[in-house]
Amino acid sequence: MKIAQLAPVWERVPPVKYGGIEMVVYLLTEELVKRGHEVTLFATGDSKTSAELSSIYHTRPPRNLLAGGDLVPDLLHVTSAFKRADEFDIIHNHAGYCGIALANFVSTPVLTTLHGPFMAENKRFFKTFKDAVYYNSISDAQKKGLAGLNYVGTIYNAIDVDRYEFKSKKKDYFLFLSRITADKGAHTAIDVAKKAGVNLIMAGKIDPGSDTEYFEKMIYPQIDGKQIKFLGEVTDKRKKELLRDAKAFLFPLQWPEPFGLVMIEAMAAGTPVIAFPYGSVPEIVIDGESGFIVNSVEEMIGAITKIDKIDLFKCRNYVEKKFGATRMVDDYEEVYKKIIKRHNSSRG
Amino acid sequence: MKIAQLAPVWERVPPVKYGGIEMVVYLLTEELVKRGHEVTLFATGDSKTSAELSSIYHTRPPRNLLAGGDLVPDLLHVTSAFKRADEFDIIHNHAGYCGIALANFVSTPVLTTLHGPFMAENKRFFKTFKDAVYYNSISDAQKKGLAGLNYVGTIYNAIDVDRYEFKSKKKDYFLFLSRITADKGAHTAIDVAKKAGVNLIMAGKIDPGSDTEYFEKMIYPQIDGKQIKFLGEVTDKRKKELLRDAKAFLFPLQWPEPFGLVMIEAMAAGTPVIAFPYGSVPEIVIDGESGFIVNSVEEMIGAITKIDKIDLFKCRNYVEKKFGATRMVDDYEEVYKKIIKRHNSSRG
Numbered sequence: 043m044k045i046a047q048l049a050p051v052w053e054r055v056p057p058v059k060y061g062g063i064e065m066v067v068y069l070l071t072e073e074l075v076k077r078g079h080e081v082t083l084f085a086t087g088d089s090k091t092s093a094e095l096s097s098i099y100h101t102r103p104p105r106n107l108l109a110g111g112d113l114v115p116d117l118l119h120v121t122s123a124f125k126r127a128d129e130f131d132i133i134h135n136h137a138g139y140c141g142i143a144l145a146n147f148v149s150t151p152v153l154t155t156l157h158g159p160f161m162a163e164n165k166r167f168f169k170t171f172k173d174a175v176y177y178n179s180i181s182d183a184q185k186k187g188l189a190g191l192n193y194v195g196t197i198y199n200a201i202d203v204d205r206y207e208f209k210s211k212k213k214d215y216f217l218f219l220s221r222i223t224a225d226k227g228a229h230t231a232i233d234v235a236k237k238a239g240v241n242l243i244m245a246g247k248i249d250p251g252s253d254t255e256y257f258e259k260m261i262y263p264q265i266d267g268k269q270i271k272f273l274g275e276v277t278d279k280r281k282k283e284l285l286r287d288a289k290a291f292l293f294p295l296q297w298p299e300p301f302g303l304v305m306i307e308a309m310a311a312g313t314p315v316i317a318f319p320y321g322s323v324p325e326i327v328i329d330g331e332s333g334f335i336v337n338s339v340e341e342m343i344g345a346i347t348k349i350d351k352i353d354l355f356k357c358r359n360y361v362e363k364k365f366g367a368t369r370m371v372d373d374y375e376e377v378y379k380k381i382i383k384r385h386n387s388s389r390g
Numbered sequence: 391m392k393i394a395q396l397a398p399v400w401e402r403v404p405p406v407k408y409g410g411i412e413m414v415v416y417l418l419t420e421e422l423v424k425r426g427h428e429v430t431l432f433a434t435g436d437s438k439t440s441a442e443l444s445s446i447y448h449t450r451p452p453r454n455l456l457a458g459g460d461l462v463p464d465l466l467h468v469t470s471a472f473k474r475a476d477e478f479d480i481i482h483n484h485a486g487y488c489g490i491a492l493a494n495f496v497s498t499p500v501l502t503t504l505h506g507p508f509m510a511e512n513k514r515f516f517k518t519f520k521d522a523v524y525y526n527s528i529s530d531a532q533k534k535g536l537a538g539l540n541y542v543g544t545i546y547n548a549i550d551v552d553r554y555e556f557k558s559k560k561k562d563y564f565l566f567l568s569r570i571t572a573d574k575g576a577h578t579a580i581d582v583a584k585k586a587g588v589n590l591i592m593a594g595k596i597d598p599g600s601d602t603e604y605f606e607k608m609i610y611p612q613i614d615g616k617q618i619k620f621l622g623e624v625t626d627k628r629k630k631e632l633l634r635d636a637k638a639f640l641f642p643l644q645w646p647e648p649f650g651l652v653m654i655e656a657m658a659a660g661t662p663v664i665a666f667p668y669g670s671v672p673e674i675v676i677d678g679e680s681g682f683i684v685n686s687v688e689e690m691i692g693a694i695t696k697i698d699k700i701d702l703f704k705c706r707n708y709v710e711k712k713f714g715a716t717r718m719v720d721d722y723e724e725v726y727k728k729i730i731k732r733h734n735s736s737r738g
Contacts, residue, residue, distance in 0.1 A: 098518070113461050113487055114515050121491045121519070139461055140491075143469045147495030167462050170446070171469070 043378060046126070046133040047071050047093065048141055049085040051119035052102050056090065059278060062303050063157045066199050066370075067136050073371040082130070084123040098122050116140050124148055132378050135175070139167065145174040151385035153178060153194070153377065159300045160187030176381050181322035184300035194377050198325070199301055200370035203362045206310035209286045210354045215241040215271075216346065217288035217313070219281065219304060222248045222257050227294030227318070229260045230339065232270055234292060238343040242292070245273040245284060286311040290333065290349045293317035294342065302326060309333070310361040312354035316345045332357045391726060394474070394481040395419050395441065396489055397433040399467035400450050404438065407626060410651050411505045414547050414718075415484050421719040430478070432471040446470050464488050472496055480726050483523070487515065493522040499733035501526060501542070501725065507648045508535030524729050529670035532648035542725050546673070547649055548718035551710045554658040557634045558702045563589040563619075564694065565636035565661070567629065567652060570596045570605050575642030575666070577608045578687065580618055582640060586691040590640070593621040593632060634659040638681065638697045641665035642690065650674060657681070658709040660702035664693045680705045 047070065053061040056068035067085070074081050075092040083089065087097035103115040120140035127133060127148035135141030135154040145152035153176045160168070165188055172191050179185045179196045218231040228244065235242035244265075248257045265272045276284065285291065291308035298321035305315045305326050315333035317323045329335040333352065334345035363369065395418065401409040404416035415433070419441050422429050429441035435448040451463040468488035475481060475496035483489030483502040493500035501524045508516070513536055524542045527533045533541060566579040576592065583590035592613075596605045613620045624632065633639065639656035646669035653663045653674050663681035665671045677683040681700065682693035711717065 113464065114512055116461065117487055117491045118515055118518060121494060125494055139465055143465045143488075144492075144495065146469060146473055147492065164462055167466055170466060 043382070044080045044129060044131045045074060045082070045378065046123055046130040047074075047081055047083045047085075048120065048123045048133060048135045048137050049083065049089070050137045051086060051099060051115050052105070053086075054089045054102060055083065055085040062199065062301075063136055065201070066155075066157075069200055069202055069367040070134075070371060070374060073367050074375075077371070077375070082126075084119065096122065096126075120144060131382055134374075134378075139164075142167070142171050142175050146171060151176060151381050153381055155197070156180065156184060156300070159184065159298065178377060180301040181325050183298055183321045183325065187298070187300075194381055195373070197370060197373040197377065198365060199303055199306075200365050200367045201303070201306055201310060201361070203310050203358075203366050206282060206307060207286050208310070208312045208354075208358050210312055212289045212313075213287040215243045215288055216290050216292050217284055217308075218242060218244045218246075218292050219276075219284060220246045220293075221253070222246045222261060223253050224256055224260070225295070225297045225299075227296050228256075230294035230296075230342075231292045232261065232264050234294065234339055234342045234346070235270060236264075237339065238346045240289075240346060241269055241271075243271045243273065243284060243288070245276045245281070247275040282307075282311065285313055288313050290346065290352075291315045292342070293323070294339075295320045295323065297321070305333075306361055306365045309357040310365075312358050314349060314352040314354070314357055316342055316349070318342075328360065332360050391730070392428045392477060392479045393422060393430070393726065394471055394478040395422075395429055395431045395433075396468065396471045396481060396483045396485050397431065397437070398485045399434060399447055399463050400453070401434075402437045402450060403431065403433040410547065410649075411484055413549070414503075414505075417548055417550055417715040418482075418719060418722060421715050422723075425719070425723070430474075432467065444470065444474070468492060479730055482722075482726075487512075490515070490519050490523050494519060499524060499729050501729055503545070504528065504532060504648070507532065507646065526725060528649040529673050531646055531669045531673065535646070535648075542729055543721070545718060545721040545725065546713060547651055547654075548713050548715045549651065549654055549658060549709070551658050551706075551714050554630060554655060555634050556658070556660045556702075556706050558660055560637045560661075561635040563591045563636060564638050564640050565632055565656075566590060566592045566594075566640050567624075567632060568594045568641075569601070570594045570609060571601050572604055572608070573643070573645045575644050576604075578642035578644075578690075579640045580609065580612050582642065582687055582690045582694070583618060584612075585687065586694045588637075588694060589617055589619075591619045591621065591632060591636070593624045593629070595623040630655075630659065633661055636661050638694065638700075639663045640690070641671070642687075643668045643671065645669070653681075654709055654713045657705040658713075660706050662697060662700040662702070662705055664690055664697070666690075676708065680708050 049055050049067045053064045055064045057064040071083050071093050081093035083091045083093040084096050086102050087100040098119050120137050124144040127150040130150050133150055133152045156179050176194045177191045180199055182196050220226040222228045285308050291313050295318050301322045308315050309332050315327050319335050327333045336342045336345050397403050397415045401412045403412045405412040419431050423440040431439045431441040432444050434450050435445035446467050468485050472492040475498040478498050481500045483500055504527050520539050525539045527544045528547055530544050568574040570576045633656050639661050643666050649670045656663050657680050663675050667683050675681045684690045684693050
């Protein structure tokens, strides 16, 4: 197939540091090329790829620099891809809104992977253009946010499992690793660790604004540097070490996150996940096998006490099978074929 | 002709208070309908128009509410117009970037009126899509900011002259009316008034951020409520009274503004303009006839002393002829015809 992969313009492929979307685009593109497809990747010029690379920006443009806010780089990048629409059997849009709007004007079928959650304010946008685009969700939970779109399936994100070192001998701590926000339950993780009498290492970025206030009020006073440690934002290397060495990954999530990639990263390193059942959690964690799904602080403490019952090798194998790049690309290949067939027949 | 007028989504047509673009779109649309054209106005639902009104938003959406910043309302609004492209002989885009990007995907010719100045950061955008759109500038000065676009002419903005009361008997003050910024020379107006020994009334909005700092440091300490008065932001009604009663309008502009509508409003009320020669000033003010173009504080003081030599009736007549809606719509009609002809012949 001739496939256009349209990445966001805001981070290179693969990402330098953070960037779940760009990592998925990277793995998908590499594997598609390996399988013999003709892939063109629309991404920043500093991206690394085996596909043909098409770039407007040499590197990611700064945010909010321009008179038109973020609009100009986004529009310029996405339009450059759609102007070449006729060259492709399918355009795979990971770049969101602009790609959806432009899909109205080309005859090549467009698949949009929904990478974010639905918000009340943008539902109108998706509904207005629901006939222009095929969508895939990244979890069944995500789809609950907006019914009635042209869904062709749920395809879970993947990681490159080989990049995660597995360790069955753990150090004496539990891990909270995420942006430090109330949504992610940073304060609940501390509460759980204190009541359970276990060590907690916390790592993650604090965004300016309300998250800083949250950190100063709810988190900072509880850090003692012994039982409760806070490392701030860490490198990718350090993150993987922290995941690898933890007894379990605590994820007391408080909102319906559409896909929690970090849970998969933990399990790949042989670290079970103990999480509240919001969003994609029940689709990602197998209760009693790759961790525990719990409903309260008390249940999370209970799960901590029985964490040794989890088979860490099974955690790893489970991720390889369900969240590896091979499975993801199998799924996307199938969906591409389905869309092209449906699109051609609907156009008579 | 079948004409689509595409207004920005951020303010109704005509504007409730401020909104130079929306006022131009209003005058243009009303006059085109009067002349028998079939006009569809794409604007918010609370707009007032004799044309067919097509709206996605009932009223202007809030800024920066959405996950995608201002992108979502902008894209949604503009795409809704372009999806109907085939119904029109021409699309007249006043909505900026989105309209330019989408012009790549329709066969109807698109005229974009450049309402803002060119910034270094967005020149790349205009250059990339230079073949997709016809442009008209709103002054010759504006075009200097970016050569090589597909310009079909310069068409000055217009005002509805009848809405400006003319008065030849003036009160004892000079007027500075603009946003209070260094760019507009608010501090210079004070300097001039003090040195000339005349009264100055200042009115205008102070934007949060650097403009507030500028006001507090450079302007506020000099306001004495007698010789130098500051009224803050005023209503449209009060603005017209202030313009009407002033001996002259002081415009010590410090940057190349592409079009200074307020100068025309002043002259329409029979109030001469004394301005520095930046941007569109030399195209708008006739030196010695509708005011004075000066190059320094000293020359501005000199102009104040000879302001009685200006014939105020001539100011008014000049605006009626050169900046009235009739002239503007004559110009646009001609440009529309020229574009349609050129477009059809280039498409064989």
